[in-house]
Amino acid sequence: MLDAILVWFRRDLRDDDHAALAEALRRGRRVYCAFVFDTAILAPLPRSDRRVEFIHGSLQVLDAALRARGAGLIVRHADATEEIPRLARELGAAAVFANRDYEPGAKARDARVARALAADGIGLELFKDQAIFDGVEVLTQGGRPYTVFTPYRNAWLKRLGDDDHRPHDSARGELAPLPQLPRLPTLAELGFQPTNLQTLGIAPGMPGARRLLEDFQGRIGRYREQRDFPAMRGVSYLSVHLRFGTVSIRRLVSAALAAGALRARDGDGDGDGDGDGAACWLSELVWRDFFFMILDHFPRVVGQAFRPAFDTLQWETDATAEAAFAAWCAGHTGYPLVDAAMQQLLHTGYMHNRLRMLTASFLTKDLGIDWRRGEAFFATHLIDFDLAANNGGWQWAASTGCDAQPYFRIFNPVRQSERFDPAGRFIRRYLPELANVPERFIHAPWLMSAVQQQACGVVIGRDTPAPVVEHDAARRRTLQRFAAVSPSGAA
Ligand SMILES: Cc1cc2nc3c(=O)[nH]c(=O)nc-3n(C[C@H](O)[C@H](O)[C@H](O)COP(=O)(O)OP(=O)(O)OC[C@H]3O[C@@H](n4cnc5c(N)ncnc54)[C@H](O)[C@@H]3O)c2cc1C
Numbered sequence: 001m002l003d004a005i006l007v008w009f010r011r012d013l014r015d016d017d018h019a020a021l022a023e024a025l026r027r028g029r030r031v032y033c034a035f036v037f038d039t040a041i042l043a044p045l046p047r048s049d050r051r052v053e054f055i056h057g058s059l060q061v062l063d064a065a066l067r068a069r070g071a072g073l074i075v076r077h078a079d080a081t082e083e084i085p086r087l088a089r090e091l092g093a094a095a096v097f098a099n100r101d102y103e104p105g106a107k108a109r110d111a112r113v114a115r116a117l118a119a120d121g122i123g124l125e126l127f128k129d130q131a132i133f134d135g136v137e138v139l140t141q142g143g144r145p146y147t148v149f150t151p152y153r154n155a156w157l158k159r160l161g162d163d164d165h166r167p168h169d170s171a172r173g174e175l176a177p178l179p180q181l182p183r184l185p186t187l188a189e190l191g192f193q194p195t196n197l198q199t200l201g202i203a204p205g206m207p208g209a210r211r212l213l214e215d216f217q218g219r220i221g222r223y224r225e226q227r228d229f230p231a232m233r234g235v236s237y238l239s240v241h242l243r244f245g246t247v248s249i250r251r252l253v254s255a256a257l258a259a260g261a262l263r264a265r266d267g268d269g270d271g272d273g274d275g276d277g278a279a280c281w282l283s284e285l286v287w288r289d290f291f292f293m294i295l296d297h298f299p300r301v302v303g304q305a306f307r308p309a310f311d312t313l314q315w316e317t318d319a320t321a322e323a324a325f326a327a328w329c330a331g332h333t334g335y336p337l338v339d340a341a342m343q344q345l346l347h348t349g350y351m352h353n354r355l356r357m358l359t360a361s362f363l364t365k366d367l368g369i370d371w372r373r374g375e376a377f378f379a380t381h382l383i384d385f386d387l388a389a390n391n392g393g394w395q396w397a398a399s400t401g402c403d404a405q406p407y408f409r410i411f412n413p414v415r416q417s418e419r420f421d422p423a424g425r426f427i428r429r430y431l432p433e434l435a436n437v438p439e440r441f442i443h444a445p446w447l448m449s450a451v452q453q454q455a456c457g458v459v460i461g462r463d464t465p466a467p468v469v470e471h472d473a474a475r476r477r478t479l480q481r482f483a484a485v486s487p488s489g490a491a
Pocket of ligand 1: 236237240284389
């Protein structure tokens with residue numbers, strides 16, 4: 001038993017099913033909880049950032065939950081590498097407990113904190129919480145990390161036992177009283193302004209996650225059929241909550257299993273139809289673990305192609321490419337579904353998965369622009385930005401990653417639009433200027449004659465941009481670009 005333990009919250013903003021907190025309550029006589037708004041992370045962010053507001057709101061909820069258990073959350077605005085050791089000393093903690101992070105930057109920070117704590121004889125212990133399996137828990141028969149998803153998923157599912165998704169017992173137990181009740185800094189004190197988070201109806205914290213999960217549980221059976229159609233409410237929208245840990249991955253895996261995910265995989269459906277959708281959704285949760293694992297084992301993917309041969313790809317960098325990149329960022333490429341997707345990102349901080357794949361493919365394969373530039377743009381704007389999943393998604397779309405889309409499979413942006421937004425409902429939602437374009441032209445309005453443009457009041461080049469690139473020509477350039485570096489001439 002340790003006399004006092006400081007639990008350091010990071011991307012795990014809940015008090016239920018929390019590995020480090022459960023372990024601290026089991027092993028510490030006095031348990032304190034803290035969160036640091038890390039100046040090193042906040043400094044480069046825009047002063048209006050949905051993520052900061054989401055975290056702030058989630059901390060208010062967490063603080064209230066912890067107050068009901070004897071003491072609130074200690075919240076500091078400082079450099080975490082200095083503040084955590086200082087706080088641990090102040091509180092007389094024998095150890096700091098936290099949940100493990102797989103990002104290279106976070107691992108380096110934790111190593112620095114561990115060294116500073118060690119100088120005072122204080123330990124840092126890290127626990128698995130973000131993932132179902134991590135480290136060397138799921139390896140190939142040869143003892144190496146998987147680099148292909150399907151065999152990884154099969155091994156993951158084979159290994160999954162009840163203990164792996166059993167909740168940690170952290171929601172009960174008293175916290176040590178604090179000399180004075182801590183006060184959460186306001187957003188303004190942190191140097192930030194409110195965003196449109198509330199208008200968007202994005203509720204932070206544990207209750208926000210609970211509501212979304214309950215809503216999704218009523219639709220999980222339809223997930224497989226509906227998840228590719230951005231105009232439908234087919235997906236869970238839980239990514240921001242997973243990102244900041246306002247819900248645990250174990251709870252979500254348990255929900256998928258309760259809906260019959262494994263029974264459906266065995267070909268032994270439970271008859272209520274939910275199993276198939278749940279199995280498909282569980283697979284997405286496994287992708288999340290997969291990309292954490294890739295980032296953990298292959299940190300070079302930050303900044304480099306997973307497949308080194310593709311680091312020599314000659315991306316477009318001239319003035320035309322710069323203008324095209326600016327058009328992509330602003331949602332002005334002239335391809336309606338691409339532009340609507342970018343508007344969704346800019347106005348809400350979220351983008352539907354099908355559209356992340358489409359816009360990433362468009363940037364890299366139609367515009368020939370380096371995937372790292374798109375990755376960085378998403379990193380700035382996504383409310384659910386997660387280095388592992390974002391990097392994995394970009395390298396998948398750009399064909400530079402492990403188990404990526406082969407480079408010769410290039411999405412046709414018009415065909416994708418016809419297939420996944422057939423009536424143009426999503427397009428019209430985010431591009432109201434196209435509201436009156438007839439359905440048969442909504443995916444490629446530039447095909448309208450001058451008379452048709454006048455008739456619907458949408459003139460190409462005036463009311464909506466002309467396409468920045470011609471897809472077939474762009475496709476040929478991309479095939480040449482990849483063939484020049486692909487060792488076997490094929491991906
Ligand atoms: C280019 C690109 C960039 C992406 N960037 C991110 C990112 O920064 N953060 C992020 O969480 N996801 C990212 N994804 C994955 C995916 O698009 C989002 O997780 C998903 O759209 C979130 O919506 P949802 O919660 O409704 O998903 P659901 O369909 O309900 O899926 C449930 C959960 O599974 C996980 N998941 C689903 N698909 C993936 C995937 N391909 N890789 C890893 N995890 C997945 C997410 O945690 C998600 O919340 C990216 C995908 C691409 C193609």
